[in-house]
Amino acid sequence: MYDESRDIYDRALSVLPGGVNSAVRAAPQPYPVFAQKGDGGHVIDADGNRYIDWIQGLGPLLYGHDLPDPVTAAVQRRVSEGPVFGMPTELEVEHAEFVTRHVPSVEMLRFVNSGTEATVSAVRLARAVTERNKIVIMQGGYHGAQESTLVEGGPEHPKPSTHGIPQSFAQETIPVPFNDTETAKQVFEEHGDEIAGVLVEPIQANSGIAYPENGYHETLAQLCEDAGALLIWDEVITGFRIGGLGCAQSEFGIDPDITTFGKIIGGGFPVGAIGGKTEYIEQFTPSGEVFQAGTFSGHPAAMAAGLEGLKYAAENDVYEHIDDLGRRLREGLTEILTERAPEYTVVGTGSIFKVAFTRADAPPQSDCCVNGCRQDPECARFSACPKRGTDAQQMETDRYARLFRPAMRDEGVLVSQNQFEANFVSYAHTEEDVERTLDAYRDCL
Template sequence: MPAPSKLSHEKSHAEFHRARKVIPGGVNSPARAFGAVGGEPVVMDRGDGPYLFDIDGNRYIDFIGSWGPHILGHRHPRVVEAIEDALKHGTSFGAPTHLETVLAEIVVDAVPSVEMVRMVNSGTEAGMSAIRVARGATGRDKVVKFAGCYHGHVDALLVQAGSGALTHGVPTSPGIPAGATADTIVLPYNDPQRLAEAFTEFEGQIAGVFMEPVVGNMGLVPPKPEFLDAARQLCSEDGTLLGFDEVMTGFRLSFGGAQELFGVTPDMTMLGKVIGGGMPVGAYGGAAHVMENVSPLGPVYQAGTLSGNPIAMASGIATLSELKETNPYPRLEALGARFEQGLREAATAAGIPHSIGRVGSMMTLFFTSEDVTDLGTAQMSDTARFGKFFWGMLERGIYLPCSQFEALFISAAHTEEHIDEAITAAREVLGEISAEA
């Protein structure tokens, strides 16, 4: 569907068509392509606090925050100052720096499962490396993942994936040989019985169970407590490593991540997004006896020229230090609850079938009356109706994820007034959608 014309997007239109000539689809990540909502993406110029500004001069209240990293908002003064100071010393050395150790110490102190951590450059690298370590540490090949969970574009895990793969209808990508996924077992999320059956069928063969402890990549889907508990128990009994992909949830849902929030400790944790404060940073870590398998200490090889980049480390240290000192999590929970209630009331008043998934500052309004607990129920959503909602909100200055199957993010820079403005816009848009029907 084409974008409405309440705002001018002439410069974005021209810039996007320029990009399409030299970049596949005009974007460097499919999640930015607006493919699920029609029209063309808005090209951004700058961010400031809770706002984004496009190259046409339009201002938006930003509920994406670069898909999660900007929990403090855009250009937080402490983060900017840290980056500027690090730049004075150089951009990359290919040698150890003090900043790497400082950030590692913060992570080890904060995340219950992590006794040692290795820095990488993205969540994808973290996922790829964690699988290799799990296989190397256990001497087993098989891994379990859950349909609708996205762990980066890792060959072994890009099966029934969420995020952009789900949005664009390609849950499994061409270019991945059959052998790369031959040892991947795909199960439904939130189904402890199916997980138990897999352990019975493949007893002693599963290296790792990898999951998003709170799913953000088929829309926001909370875990059933019994599901996380079953995963922990089954892995422990079988000598399997439990891996939590906390690229989205780490330092987002609490300072110690989802594992701290739910009280379930995995053996390995994948991190990204918030840990870098907006810079390209990923990390994987876990129990010392597991991480001691990583080269040069152990035989499992993983390397990266820019891993532990000093600019990225400085940004991460400043972000995590600010989070620890200010503890914005109770306030983020309150803002999330306010937004959830407002959206629920607006959708109910408009007579639009809906359900809402939310944990803390992450949330999705699903256009289905079914409670969304897994990929199957998520896919029952009315994506065409979501597209109308997205464009209506955008034209009222509210920037939301451009897919039904993504979560929005609230930042510490948002106020109750920002939330109320978004609720007012939603009430108007949902009313219009209802009237069209």
């Protein structure tokens, strides 16, 4: 059934470390299926097997694998005009103008090539602006493959989370638990005049989808303001997916100093961006003293895909459609878990969803959380819901990876590679896809 994927993987092991170009793609064991092509909300693998695809490129595919005609036409036109110029183009300006019109906190923008590059540049900028070195991050969060955030441990004993990062680098990072206001306040009391910024996701969407408790983001914003630190919102995943064109910050009513983008802002092409207040963003070279550059930054194909994709969303019912399907999935999954696995938890919001394989010794999720865990204190499961990214490490990760996900694949449904990644709804998905997926969950749990 997967013979061609196995043969390709055998070849890949000789020329690619682990047979892949990103570690998460190695799942499931003993070898991954290799994608051949996409078709709307579906993927066909190298053996010709067809799947409902909820991975969606790990989030950037707002429209699935078939871009709307205006987006495809714009990309093809730009590619035909030349791959890259080493010169500015009007298209970069148009895209930046669109973003600044729709995202409340963004007055100026610098395009880069990935979400990782965006967060790297944002951290450098915060340190330069404040003339301080320490960055507060959330335990279990993910901000790309960069030295300042691949750090684990507690506030007083940070350490690198991977080989290759000096301990001296990790000492400038302060990891705190997401949704823990008391620890955040204590860190600012002890290190406030050393903290350049707080780097936080609106929703910890790369670590099992942990939703913020009421007041948490407001507390972080106030701590930053009082200490003269910058609040950096990582909207690489949530940007232009949660909260529509205003992003998650418009939904939560937070006004960050700096925002990082990726994923949808490039319409599925490699891109990232750092946006924020003019007084900060204009400190990038050449207008300021903070070096930042990239040969492929503002690449014409990525700019065309991102801009035309967002314009299409502004003129059509894209967010209504994907959010409605996301709600249907979460509501259906909640009913299934009540019957099949009451210790598990449905999480997510908008067009993001997941079943967290929690080990909750508590009643099933109640009506107030039927559409995904919202950290509602009135819910009987409140104390058992995932509160932070590190909680995903306590879930039944092996059961998910070794039993559940392969079973779903055999049912023709692709879900996230592990308990940390999220699932994403696209505009190409249908109600039939939702019903087939719920049937598969019911059979595989």
